[in-house]
Amino acid sequence: MTDAELDKKLRKLLGTSETKAFTLDEKILSSPTVRAKPAFSIKKLAMAAACLAVAAIIALPSFFGGGYQCSSTIEMTVREGRGYFVNPWAKHGLYVHDAASGILERISKLSGWIMVDGDNLYYAVKEKQATVIYQINQQGLTEYARIQGHPVIVGVREDTIYWHEQYSQGQQSTTIYITHRQSGEKKEFITVPFAMFYSSALMEDHLVISRVSPGLVAVDLEDAVITVLFEGVAGDFIEYGNSIVFEGSPDDLQGRKLYIVDNNGENLRLLSQHELNSGASSLFGSKVFYFSEGYLDKDRNYHFRTFSLDLETGEQQILIEEMFFTQLIAGEGGLYCLDPGSGGTLYYYDYATGTLSRVVGK
């Protein structure tokens, strides 16, 4: 097939096709300062066959029986020189990679998501009626707690699981519950006036939430006071002592950079010179690692660069050049890097030797 033939087909497929615009909610037009997401009714619109054909593009690949496409992130964490991840290249299941030996082995057939509480690792898996939380240790997985239904787990701390219900459309606030792992007793913990968290995590004295607006907030676990740490848009974040390092931008119109702020909202400052690709940053020790595809050289050519930034000294170094990553996970001896291209590959960058090796993938 020639480029011209493909062009013609793509224009036919993707050319405009809707016959009527969506109706804009009256509240949006009349109140420009509205922050909460307004509810709106879903209207059944008459669709032309072409519209349905175009809409079919957005269906999941598996709907059409398509092959595996690497997403921009995988479920992963690193502890003591071992990378734990849900392996999408092996039809999922929990795997562990020993960085020193290069050995990769499966420790569970189950697919779920990983949570961290200090040195403890947990693995939450959905069963039919409940979510089961396992503790990951040298022996493998042992059942730790069980919560009825399919909640969104925020964190685990001292035998208590913090969670909230799955979001419903039009939801304006979120109630966080706690369930003690032994008694199974469920209690309402706190209600925050936000919904649709981008990310949330328990830190020492706070529940920290990132979302589109306001970007980063901290909820005091003792008195439920809410402090806005950053007004703009915030994405991934990590705790660093009494501070939080996070990806942020002043608004939706600008790219994200790395910032740091104290957990009481003071001393906000910009860390990275370059815009980073959302999700592709990680902290280990006093170093932050991030990827940018907007590095401009002296001849004004753009390049892909993976950087390390020492938070103590301010020193920034280029670690990897011309490789495109959508996720970085830093550990003691090295950095795991996900390249989603061509089915995806997970790499390991060794700090000491500066070498990049393939862990798993295409």
Add this chain to the structure above:
Amino acid sequence: MAEGIQKYVDEYGLRLTNLCVKLCRSRNDAEDLYQETWLTIIKNFNRYDQSRPFDKWSYSVCVNTYRNLYNRQKRAPLVTDEIEGFGQPSVFDPDQLALREAVAELEEKLKLVVILYYFEDLSLDDVAHILKIPQGTAKSRLFKAREVLKRRIQHD
């Protein structure tokens, strides 16, 4: 403010609707994205440079909003009332079906370039501007996307 925005909604609403439908996984998500995009436009309207075409600026807002809202939905899938069988074309061309699948399976950064480039015949410069990437990067992604699509269709 409401009056000033209304004329933009009247003129550009259909185009933004089309873009939202092409970007999103479901009709619900597309309507959601549409509302959030206009909300962002209204909040930032005083920063809109009127010498720039409004449609391109609004596409940029829409793509950024899409990335923020949907690109990395983690452990909180939205409970929705999705229309049963959404995505089933009632009449389809087998060639177009193969192409639809192939576009759907492109990695996100390539898919965005393809959708924007063939949607309303935007130029590569416009696509680069909307995605905030260098024009060379937009060009190379489009080239790569075409190669992947051709291989995929010919293989099928």
